[in-house]
Amino acid sequence: MTDDEIGEIVAFNNIVAFEAVPEDPPTPTDQAIASQRAVPERYIRTTVLVRSAEGDIIGSTGLRIDPDNDDNPDVISGSVIVRADHRRNGVGTELLRYFVALCRREERDRILGSTNGRLPSGEVFAQTLGMEAKQAMHVNHLVIADVDRGLMDKWVSDGPQRAEDYEIFGWDGDVPEEHMVDFLDAVLVMNTAPRDDLEINDFTLTAEEIREGEKQMHAIGFESWQLVARRKSDGAWAGIHNVMWNPAEPDVVHVGATGVRPEHRGHALGKWLKAVMTLRVMDERPNVTEIRTGNADSNDAMLRINKEMGYKPWISATTWEIATDAAEDWLKNRGLELPAV
Template sequence: MTAQITALVDPNVSATSRRLAWLAAAPDGHPLGSAYLWIPTAGGVADLEIHVHPAERRAGIGTQLLHAAIDAAAVAEPALLGILTQPVEEGSPGDHFCAAAGLRRVLRLTYTRLALDSTRLALDSTRSAAGSLGHGAPEAVRAVPGYRLVHWEGRVPDDLAETYVRARRAMDDMPMDDATYIPPVWDVPRLQAVADAVARRNEILLVTAVLTTGDAMTADDAMAADDAMTADGGKAADGGKAADGGKAGGGGEMVAFTELVVRGDGTGDGQHYGTGVLPEHRGHGLARWMKADQIARTRARFPRLAGLLADTADSNTAMRRINESLGYQPTHRSLLYQHDLHPSPDASR
């Protein structure tokens, strides 16, 4: 079938990206599918999402939409290196379409879920959460000497904003396998824009972060297997208030953070966004400590929340091991595909 592909005027423009959109329609005008292409303001790699009605698949509609997006990306300014698809479930029609279209499979993600309704959580006197949170006997996750936790909802508090910007580089080396990846440049307005976008969806952004206290670390405290950074999902709230028991302020440099998004009514499943530990602070158990604490606080804050979702690159074995130790169970696997437009500046990524 030859569909009519119409480029739409999309007002979805932000400081960091703009979105192009196309609608595929039959000769009689009824819609067949759609495509969206998010182009980063700084260039790099655009994100693509294509939907075709199940009854209209295998008729070339998706291919026409893909070609429209590729043609637009090829002349975009600034120049793009490629187009990266949204995750498609392994073995799904989307997976088969991407492979048949000649796109390059670049990343495998394992999706996991922590069921909170069957979880037994407790905080000890150091505000550490119980480990093995979903299965088996609890194993204490102790506070790490030389560091402290802080928590907030929505926008980052003003006194933590600059150190949070500096900590964002913890995500720069997240495992992306063969996908072309250019780390975003963070500043305070970008942090605020992310929080505001979550709030506009009537969702709540929860952040737990680690600050230094200046105390010396010992070798006995190091647990190298427990730390790494992750692509814990997501692309990604108002006042930026510190949560109970983990006050903002008090000095110290932020060295790790983990983000979680929950529906405004506190039901359903929460979605993990990014988790990162700065390279020079890995190997001390910070990732597991702050994630365990965040899980416990989230369950107490949202008693009707059913579970927590995470997606992690298969190659990120350290983060997968941490999530498994906290009780997350695999649900399915998804794949990312890429169309290359120009040679990558870093062929290894």
């Protein structure tokens, strides 16, 4: 894909993104190009576009698969995106034909997709197709101006008392080589997060994938901060918390992952980790106005902490599933065959 082609797609995606999140700035073209160029060559990538009579992109679909690191080889996640002024004209159905054909090409039995609560047309399309809602979640956000700094200070000062045998340390940027093995093990705590009705395997992660992700973050200018809760008596890693900052979106910090291993819970380590990070954001990123995090609506433990901190629901989202057979049948019942891809 050429730089000009990437630029066209970015412009289209920015139009759709503005409809969903008008508060956010558009993705810079140079950042998108850098991100695309940093994707490992082994990835299988296919993009399908629909253009208007004038040649403008009005819809897209496609897939991206890492053939060497695929924890759910029977499942494919994807999206069908149509510009608002071209919906209800069959564009989405035409794109669906191609997406289902790609699923067949890659021998995937199930399709996962998500809808954004601010774009109700997506939910209507999913329901019309016969998809089943599998998980409800929200992007929750913490407005910095509303943070109770005294409460955050208290959680930090209470940390060593409530968790006497624990300490917190961290780093900025890449995972230090001496911590890689422990980090790879600790991050798997995210497999304990609620999945509701989603039937998917635990994710796995390799050092190679970590380094590839870091390379991509460097290419687009992202900065990351990582915290770890560690038991002092034996050095066991108990929990992790990290955030990311995008210079193209300078007033927002995004939470990447927060988790405490089950055997270490009950010591308020999650509160300690999140309070330390929140105070650092407030002190060292004075231009940041909010912190965002995504949580399943069923994740009661994390939502309880977030609510105490002042997080509020911002944008809802739903993950949907349909069998590839059912999606193809839906198309065939409308006289539509799958194209060659």
